[in-house]
Amino acid sequence: MSETLSRGAQLEGFLANVPIVKTLGMHCDIKGDDMTTVLPFQDKLIGNFTIKALHGGAIGTFLEMTAMAQLFLVSDVERPPRTINITVDYLRQGHAEDLYGRARVIKLGRRMASVTAEAWQSARDKPVAALHGHFLLKRTGTTDT
């Protein structure tokens, strides 16, 4: 059944049902295997009121979801990949503006994948944060957890 849906449509269907995605208010713009995620600014995403900066945890959650989504998009797994580990570099202050994200799958193995992701605001070449992570791919027929 899911065979008839494009990978992008499957991803959107999956994300629409994830509560944390709704809580963040993030969405994604998918064109084939290419995707940009968007985190529209909301007051609740703030971590520091005095300097009106986005919370590092919100940025990290957004980047982790971005990496996971891109991996789902370019692989053939039926279930969302599970995070093994992530490292988030906080490069600049996240301002009270929309945040964008893109991820690239560095290596797609049978059981594991390595992914990087970046988040930026007004300028693509001035990233706010960067993520590098490893994910476990859940394939049908494997009992790996």
Place this chain on the structure above:
Amino acid sequence: MDESVSSLDKRIDLMRQHMDGMTQVVPWARETGFKVTRVERGQVWGVQPFAEHLVGDVEAQVIHGGVITTLLDNLSGMACAASLEEFRFVATLDLRIDYMRPADSGRDIIGEAECYHVTKSVAFTRAWAYHESRDKVIATAQGAFAINKPRPKASLGVPE
């Protein structure tokens, strides 16, 4: 003297008196609903209650890893505040999180962070997330925090 230049012990006392306020003033922490529960010199504990709007794995009904990132990032930053002799703002440089096992659905997650080394400009932290004890850990984190220069120096009366 100015509260901002009070001794570390005074600041820790202040943190203990305002454990609820420490997360109330952080909108994203209010959204995830975590609370600070204990403050010691260089160490801070907190709890992340289970909540449906934070679920990341719909099938297993488990809180998303990013919520643990928020918890451990925040507690680690607070652990820095609870270990610096002079008050300084800190900013996360990087944070690495390893997920050891999925959290149980419907259960609170306890977070624990310590600042184990401080240099002139960087503070290093470790943190753990678990249900019962560090023997059965859900995730561990390792972070580095930039220690911001006091601003403005003169108003704090801090001799450099």
